[in-house]
Amino acid sequence: MSTPAANPPAAEHGSSPWHDAWLRLRRNRLAVTGGIMLIVLALACLIGPWISPYDYAEQDLDNTFAAPGAKHWLGTDQLGRDLLVRILYGGRISLGVGLCATFVALTIGVIYGAVAGWVGGRTDAVMMRIVDIIYALPFTIFVILLMVFFGRNIVLLFVAIGAVEWLTMARIVRGQIMSLKKMEFIEAARSLGFGNRRIIFRHLLPNALGPIIVYATLTIPAVMLLEAFLSFLGLGVQPPMSSWGTLIKDGAEKMEEYWWLLVFPGALFSLTLFSLNFLGDGLRDALDVRAAKD
Template sequence: MALFRSKQDVFSEDLASQIGESQTLGVQLRRMARRNKLAVASAVFLALLTLAAIFVPILSPYDPVIGDASIRLKPPSAAHWLGTDEMGRDVLTRLLYGARISLAVGVVPTLISMILGVALGVVAGYVGGMTDYILMRLADVMLAFPSLLLAMVIMYTLGGGVLNIFLALALVGWASVARVARSETISLKESEYVQAAKSIGVSGGRIIRRHILPNCLPALIVLFTLNIPSAILSESSLSFLGAGVQLPNSSWGLMVNMGRQFLYNAPWISLAPSAAIMLVVLACNFLGDGLRDALDPHLNNE
């Protein structure tokens, strides 16, 4: 996805300069907003969900932990939009409190693994040689483990809790990021503008900061949005299996697990968090696809 243009592209390049098509990040994002309504809707949905999760104490009259025993297992109603659970707690309220952890688990470990992966990948790609070899074999080893299993091992060793989930998922995720960052770096390193910077005498660190990272950025943004769902899904699986978030904290995976025994007489307890997981994952994927189409120069002129 490096912004290299071959000479065969001159035809389309020519057209691009004729009609003033632009390649800067802001313009590309605005163009996506104009063209891809699904991606925009996804972004709006994620933003609203985040706001709701933050302001749920103000928005909801119910307590997420202490229930009202008189209204146990009630189906959705005007008072309780998504019904109540076995302890008489409002499912929607718990869902939004759970969103805090689920969204945080989607974003924070992904961010950590991105930073780690980009740092290692860019260094491996730019320096090359033995450094590259060692770092990439390490990444291969990481990728060879089934990631969920690895996360479970880490969780059982360190114990449950949100911080440990962050750590486990970050450790599992960096390798694939490093690979993408490395291959981007290698193709950018061969680009003429990096060669030009070298011929001026610009230092390696500055070349990475000024030329390689900004030009990797589109690919990394896309990767970020596409990695969030897998982190959310991993957390859900871990919590569902009992290796994740521990009570009284709540995450969507844990809610699905807790509602399992009432699946026949009160299916909303499990279905609401399941649907939430699905919607967030879909929204992230739509947004990621939209960003990829907007930011990938090879698709731009189609």
């Protein structure tokens, strides 16, 4: 006859906070829809220009301003170039600017904010005053000056936009680090003799990933909007390359006669921004500690 000691009860397996966050994110239909739409759009922009029978710079002067039809599904522009392939190619540029500039902003902001929050004291005060001074500068004018001074280069565009989008991230990370460095596990790491670099990158930043991820998803649409604005002013991507901003600029000049030049790139750009914002809002709710307690 078996005894309770011989058959101990099965151990209960807990779930990690990241697993719980994933479950909450899956229940958010708007966030899931936004994520799926982003994947579909990214794959279409990546694969579409390769399988299209037209090149993004191929001109057909005998078929300019063609309306959407069987030959050109979304019509052609003033040089007879297929609008669909140019929109998909422009998506590569716009999404690339959003991702790369956000990466630059994250790299600068996370390191800057982590150092300021961890060191504290006068160092923190000086670093944050520098952030306040830069905040007082008009971002758009600062980027325009960088583009004019260093030249119109697509790589510089990534760096220039990222260089003005890191300030809010620095403040967010600083606040997280200042609250986390008072926790007991940080005191334990200090007592074990761990160096500042290890504590920051191995203990503090991993515990601040939630707000960092959320802000990153919300930074991408802001960066894409800034790139579109610069392209609208003629300071962004240069011909024959195209981004959604340049396509919208070209379409706005001829929208009364050739509506498709504005409607299709504008619709795809808006859909991407909505998807990114839905996903960002969903991640914010999923990673919210207070939501985990409900």
